[in-house]
Amino acid sequence: MTVGSPTAPQPQFPSGAAYAEALQHTQLCFRHPELRGARPDLTKLGLPRAISGAFASVFSLTSATSGQRYAVKCFTRYVPDQERRYQAISARLARLDRAELSQPWNLGFEYLPDAISVGQQRYPVLKMEWIEAVTLSSWLDANHADRFAVDRLADRFAALTRDLSQHEIAHGDLQHGNLLVAGDDTLRLVDYDGMYVPDLAGLGGTERGHRNYQSPLRGNDDFGVELDRFSAWVIFMSLKAIAADPTLWNRLHQPSGEFLLLTEEDFSSPGGSTGLQTLLSHPDQVVSGLADRVRSLAFQPLELLPPLSDAIPKQRTAPTASTTSTGPAAVPSGSAGGLPGWMMGHVPPQAGPTPTSAPNTSPDGFRGRTALDVVTALLWPLLLAMAGVLLMAGLPLPTAVAGAPVAAALLLTALTRSRRVERAQARDALAGLTQQLGRLDDPVKAAEKLRKEKEKFEAAESKRGAAYPKEQDKLTARYHAELKEAEQRRVRKQRDIDKKIDGLTEELRKALTKALTDKQNAYVRDRLGRRLIADSPPHGIGPTLAARLAAAGIRSAADFTGYRTVQNNSFNSTGAVLVLSNGRLVNVSGIGEAKAIALDVWRSEVVASAVARQPKALGSAEQQQIEQGVARRRAQLTDQRKAIEPATEALRAKARKQLDDGQSRLSREHTLAGEQAGRQRQEFSRRTVALQHNSALHSGLSASVDAVRGRRRGLSYARYVQFLYTGR
Structure with a gap:
């Protein structure tokens, strides 16, 4: 064609x-x-x-x-x-x-x-x-828990996009259905309808791609090498996120959903996106970093989008901290708080305590004699000579008096030594270091405290994480129970109405039969009421008896239904009483058993004549009226049956809304808890880094204190006396 x-x-x-x-x-x-x-x-x-x-x-x-x-x-x-x-x-x-x-x-x-x-x-x-393979989403259904396999597939996907980019090809509709995973876990690309190659430059696009993988800014006319960039970032981020945290697949993906972790609404309205917020607040910095990148790319023109190769920045070198011999030990250069090296510079640095430099002015000896030192050096021989003269003179002096010049020399030396600036410097240095050391927490105790807090936190998070799917299961179970109840109610009501509808035919037959019977009975009663006893009396009933009967309320064949015999014990004879139409018994003078029989035979003949002439069928108008009544009943029941499904659907919708509201509430609570957990983990990371700094500083300060104390041995009394006479 x-x-x-x-x-x-x-x-x-x-x-x-x-x-x-x-x-x-x-x-x-x-x-x-x-x-x-x-x-x-x-x-x-x-x-x-x-x-x-x-x-x-x-x-x-x-x-x-x-x-x-x-x-x-x-x-x-x-x-x-x-x-x-x-x-x-x-x-x-x-x-x-x-x-x-x-x-x-x-x-x-x-x-x-x-x-x-x-x-x-x-x-x-x-x-x-033909290729024997499964779609990417089907493969993830079966393999999302294998973190190594998913991470390897993410790298292979990145390599595939690099192949396309290097050859200036764009598929145009990268999505889970067009990415097939073969048996060796390599990828196959299908559906080339919207593919761009250089020879097609200048032509317009034929499609916009799957909406859950495309930038909100992609238009119908976009057609070039940059077509795949946004969808490539979305797929790569999803795979890396699942590799880092396999639970994200069941949390964010829907069974048979036409997406991996995020949908079109997540890209167009990121502020209200629960899924995107879950990824942005994820404790794994790779996940949150890639999610933030996708969020920022959603509102950039296609021609400005970077290729997926930018997802793996070059390794950055962290600055190293130099220390002096008296300062704290250097903190190893590398990732702060356990971050991967390639994320350095892409996430905020962890704050830590500012290292305090230890004073390095502690002297290890005396330098430069002062005038007081010279005077002390000169007085020492004089005082010792004086003590010798006193001893040689043989004067009876107390020992204390004789040793007074030596004691004075010792005290003078101690006084001048205490006045030396080196002593003050050493004292100040030691006091400063000791004070700094006292302000630091014990690293061992602090580390143990942090470990216990982290264990308690992770246990609570594990419990919360386990409770979340259970709560979801409860909501789902309640939803299905309500659906089942609504369905049972629908079936029960429909069955009852169907039974009534099925019974309308019999109801119509009975109604027609009853109407005909009522019409015939009315005709017979009318004919009986027209046959007056006085006009055509039975045999043996004269005007006198007719008058007596009329006085008793029996004027026509309709006024009585028969007779009953009674025994007259006084005359040892059998009499009769007549049965009125209302069931009352009357005794009419002159009406014995024979005349009662005559009246009953007369009435039976009248009844037989009326029955023979009674209508055999209903009139068309009468039958139509009954049929219309049944038809109205059928219509009412039919309307009631039709109303059952909307009512049931309303119950389904109500149950669905309750499920959606419950899931939204759970999702919000879970997201907020996850964000709070992420912040807590960041706080733990910050404290870990601070603890490392504190430990290094504590070690350095302890070493500095030991060093200052060692130097103070060079300022001893003996070394001072040596310094007085040698200058060293």
Whole structure:
């Protein structure tokens, strides 16, 4: 089929169902030798199985000649310049050297114009290489708990996008359904309808890609090498996040959901996105860093988006801290708070205590004699000589008096030594270091306290994390219970109404029968009421008895129903009483058993005559009135039955709303708790770094105190006396 000009009406393509019908006879609809007579995969109903998309339906066919299996794409919508596009794409992919690719992601295909006959027209198809693989989302369903495998797949995906970028190719619709994972966990890329290659520059795009993977700023006319950049960041971030925390798959992904972790709404309204906030507040800095990057890219023009290679910044060198011999030990350069090296510079630095430099002015000896030192040095010999003279004179002096000059020399030396500035410097240095050391917490105790706090926190977080899915399960269980109850109520009400509707036929029959019976009874009563005893008296009933009967209330055949015999004991004879229509018994003078029998026979004849003449059927108006009443009843019941489903749907909607509200509440609470946990973990990291600094400073200060005390030995009394006479 030839594609018309841009101004011509767009050709109409068959539906997927029409293709499926044609493919039931592949020996008739195909011309291609490998497709003629090919066996399609069939559904349980025996129809060719289709995988339908926005522009085409794909069928799996096995060639009858070669036994090769192919994926045959049958187009259901018009695509401008379709043949030209596929020729350019095919030529560009054919020039790729598979040995230079990170993995064999590109599949061979052949565009076949006029390949399939549907009705009276022929249409093009795309014959593609079949690959045994699963979609990315299906693979994650089965493998998300394998952190190593997911991380490896993320790197392979990054390599695939690098292949595309290096060859100036853009797929145009990177998403979970177009990324297949083969048995060796390498990726295959399918669906090349919207692919960009350099030979197609200047043409417009044919699609906007899956909405849950595209930038909110992507338009219908965007078509260039940058098409895949936003979706590549989204997929890479999702894979790295799942690799870091496999629980994110079940927390953020929905079964059979058309996304991985985030949707279109998360990109267009990040402030109200629970999923994005969960990733942004995640304690793993790789996850939060990539999520922040995706959030910032969502509102940048496509031509300004960076390639995915920027997701792995170059290693940064952390500044090292130099120390003096008396200062604290150097803190190792590397990641602060346990961050990966490549994240250094991309997350806020952890705050730590400001190291306090230890004084380094403690002297290790005396320097420079003062006048007082010289005087002391001169007085020492004089005082010792005086003590010698006193001893040699042999004067009877107390020992204390004789040793007074020596004591004076010792005291003078001690006094001048205490006045030396070196002593004050050493004392000040030691006091300063001791004071600094006293302000620091014991590193061992602080580390143990931090460890216990972290263990308690992580235990609480583990308990909270375990409780979250249980609460979700409770909400879901309650939801399903309410649905079950609503369904049972619907079935019960419908069954009751159906039973009533089914009984309307019998109800109509009974109503018609009763109406006819009532009409006949009314006719008979009317005829009985018209036959007066006085006008046509029974045999043996004269005017006198007729008058007596009338006086007793019996004027016509309708006024009595029969008689009863009574025994007259006084006269040893049998009499009779008449039974009125209301059931009352009356005794009429002159009416014995014989005349009562005559009256009863007369009445029976009148009844028989009336019954013989009574109507045998209802009139059309009477029957129609009854039928209309039953019809109204049927309509009411039908309306009631119809109202059951909306009422049940309202109950379902109410249950769904309660579930959604409960899940939203749980999600908000879980997100807030997660954010708080993230902040607490950051605080633990900050305290860990501070503890490292504190430990290093504590060690350095302790060493400095020991050093100052060692130097003070150079300022001893003996060393001072030596200094007085040697200057050293």
